[in-house]
Amino acid sequence: MNTLMEVQNISKQYKTKKVLDNISFSIYGEEIVALVGKNGSGKSTLLKIIGGIIDSDSGAVTRHVQSLKIGYVPEITPSHVLFTPEEYLFHMGKISGIPRKPLQEKIDQLLEIFNMLEARSTRITHFSKGMKQKIMIMQAMLEETHLLILDEPLSGLDPRAQNELEKTLLSLKEKGYSILLTCHETKLLENLVDRILLIEGSQVKQLESFSEASNQNNQIVFEFPSHKSLDSVLSFIQINQMRTLNNGNQELTVTVKSRDTDKALLALLQHEASIKELMPLNSKKEQFHTHF
Amino acid sequence: MMSLLHYQFSNYIRTYKYLPPFFIFILCTVVNYAFVPNPILDSYSFTSTLLFLLMGWFTVTIFHAEDEGQKVITILHAKGQNVYFVTLYLICIVIGFCLSCVSVLYPIIIGAFGERPSLWHIILGFLAHFSLSILAIALSAIFTRELVKNRQNSWWGVLSILIISLAIASLKSVILQVKGLLWLLPPVHLSLEMMSSDDSINVIPAGFYWQFIWIFIYSILVIWLYFFILNRKKKM
Numbered sequence: 001m002n003t004l005m006e007v008q009n010i011s012k013q014y015k016t017k018k019v020l021d022n023i024s025f026s027i028y029g030e031e032i033v034a035l036v037g038k039n040g041s042g043k044s045t046l047l048k049i050i051g052g053i054i055d056s057d058s059g060a061v062t063r064h065v066q067s068l069k070i071g072y073v074p075e076i077t078p079s080h081v082l083f084t085p086e087e088y089l090f091h092m093g094k095i096s097g098i099p100r101k102p103l104q105e106k107i108d109q110l111l112e113i114f115n116m117l118e119a120r121s122t123r124i125t126h127f128s129k130g131m132k133q134k135i136m137i138m139q140a141m142l143e144e145t146h147l148l149i150l151d152e153p154l155s156g157l158d159p160r161a162q163n164e165l166e167k168t169l170l171s172l173k174e175k176g177y178s179i180l181l182t183c184h185e186t187k188l189l190e191n192l193v194d195r196i197l198l199i200e201g202s203q204v205k206q207l208e209s210f211s212e213a214s215n216q217n218n219q220i221v222f223e224f225p226s227h228k229s230l231d232s233v234l235s236f237i238q239i240n241q242m243r244t245l246n247n248g249n250q251e252l253t254v255t256v257k258s259r260d261t262d263k264a265l266l267a268l269l270q271h272e273a274s275i276k277e278l279m280p281l282n283s284k285k286e287q288f289h290t291h292f
Numbered sequence: 293m294m295s296l297l298h299y300q301f302s303n304y305i306r307t308y309k310y311l312p313p314f315f316i317f318i319l320c321t322v323v324n325y326a327f328v329p330n331p332i333l334d335s336y337s338f339t340s341t342l343l344f345l346l347m348g349w350f351t352v353t354i355f356h357a358e359d360e361g362q363k364v365i366t367i368l369h370a371k372g373q374n375v376y377f378v379t380l381y382l383i384c385i386v387i388g389f390c391l392s393c394v395s396v397l398y399p400i401i402i403g404a405f406g407e408r409p410s411l412w413h414i415i416l417g418f419l420a421h422f423s424l425s426i427l428a429i430a431l432s433a434i435f436t437r438e439l440v441k442n443r444q445n446s447w448w449g450v451l452s453i454l455i456i457s458l459a460i461a462s463l464k465s466v467i468l469q470v471k472g473l474l475w476l477l478p479p480v481h482l483s484l485e486m487m488s489s490d491d492s493i494n495v496i497p498a499g500f501y502w503q504f505i506w507i508f509i510y511s512i513l514v515i516w517l518y519f520f521i522l523n524r525k526k527k528m
């Protein structure tokens with residue numbers, strides 16, 4: 001993976017309140033990174049520093065790609081935009097200094113990606129929150145961008161709008177964009193995000209994402225003749241519980257990684273074990289939810 | 293810069309917030325000249341004071357025309373906040389210029405004056421209107437949302453500074469007792485005094501030009517102060 005951008009030892013203090021303390025992490029190409037944390041933990045502050053809206057007190061944001069362009073979508077969605085999407089995007093593009101012709105092409109292309117072709121000439125004031133949010137993402141993409149910074153893009157949207165926006169974001173990732181977003185809804189992170197960074201006590205920690213199969217475990221309960229040996233499967237299972245049944249067989253409850261489950265089952269069956277129960281364990285997810 | 297200007301202007305037009313001050317301006321101008329004949333400089337003196345107050349109204353609505361969240365985005369596209377606020381000032385100045393022209397030319401066109409105004413009357417009238425417009429813009433902008441967070445305070449601030457500036461004209465004898473103070477206060481009184489000259493003047497005294505120049509310099513200093521405070525507050 002190629003590194004797009006590196007955040008190095010960033011600190012930020014508002015008056016006497018230290019919000020960010022010596023934070024460092026990197027963003028890679030074609031990935032979606034979520035920044036999570038409690039209200040007031042400094043998520044927006046960090047995004048503003050990366051987006052160049054405010055300055056940090058110390059530290060640097062190093063761009064590893066030549067002329068890396070960052071598109072920034074603020075936390076507060078403007079509600080009184082008195083233009084249609086087409087007019088609005090055209091104005092914003094012109095202000096950025098994009099010539100008329102490529103700008104018009106870009107706008108058409110964006111309207112299509114975001115599925116907004118029908119609404120192109122309705123005033124934004126009349127839009128739903130989800131549509132406004134899309135327009136805000138589109139304006140950030142007018143110039144050739146590599147990294148999109150979205151501050152709570154999904155908040156305030158109903159599940160359907162969230163779903164749709166999520167799909168759009170995934171399609172952007174496929175098109176080669178990287179996305180750094182903040183989010184409070186953990187459910188959404190599951191399907192969308194490659195990596196999760198947690199801000200806590202002005203520090204950043206990387207959480208392992210539960211979306212990766214390797215982090216998920218399954219629980220298997222099986223019956224097993226006591227005279228047989230389990231050695232060949234023991235390498236990838238972890239025994240939680242073992243008891244002897246009346247018929248002399250053993251009943252075992254074991255934990256196995258998702259990716260090893262098929263292998264374990266096959267080995268167990270070959271050793272004349274009888275499977276009673278198989279169910280997914282989401283311990284990581286349970287741990288994860290305690291962060292909110 | 294041109295596209296930013298175009299955007300800001302279209303946005304302002306769509307807010308319709310210019311309508312109340314604009315109608316008051318039209319109404320007062322028409323009513324003021326409803327009866328003929330009128331004295332020239334006296335009438336100009338009145339309409340320039342009116343324009344001074346209304347330009348405060350225009351300035352606040354122009355500076356507050358864009359959605360606050362959108363402002364951040366627009367500044368990002370414009371790649372700098374100074375150019376953003378310069379365009380707002382330019383829009384104010386253009387409006388001030390147009391209304392100054394209307395104020396000066398309307399009575400001439402409908403023939404509302406007792407005698408034919410000379411070129412000197414027209415130049416003096418225009419300078420009085422335009423200089424007071426610029427002064428009102430400069431003073432009012434200080435109270436807009438970048439420097440004064442509370443909307444209520446913006447309006448009270450603008451109203452008080454404009455009225456105080458006008459009141460200085462009549463309190464001049466008191467203020468003169470503190471040496472140098474008069475130079476610090478907004479020089480509205482200069483224009484009002486010049487406009488109280490007799491209509492029979494047939495040449496503009498050189499001192500008048502200097503007084504107008506001082507009004508413009510004073511406005512420029514106040515606008516500079518705005519940018520100075522703005523850039524110090526920036527990037528908090």
Ligand SMILES: Nc1ncnc2c1ncn2[C@@H]1O[C@H](COP(=O)(O)OP(=O)(O)OP(=O)(O)O)[C@@H](O)[C@H]1O
Pocket residue numbers: 014015019037038039040041042043044045046075528
């Ligand atoms: N301009 C400012 N001046 C002073 N303090 C500020 C300023 N902006 C933010 N703060 C403080 O910095 C802290 C972090 O704010 P920030 O907006 O980054 O939090 P957040 O994680 O985005 O919260 P939320 O989840 O509510 O969006 C907060 O305690 C806030 O009060």
Ligand SMILES: [Mg+2]
Pocket residue numbers: 043044045075151
């Ligand atoms: Mg925030």
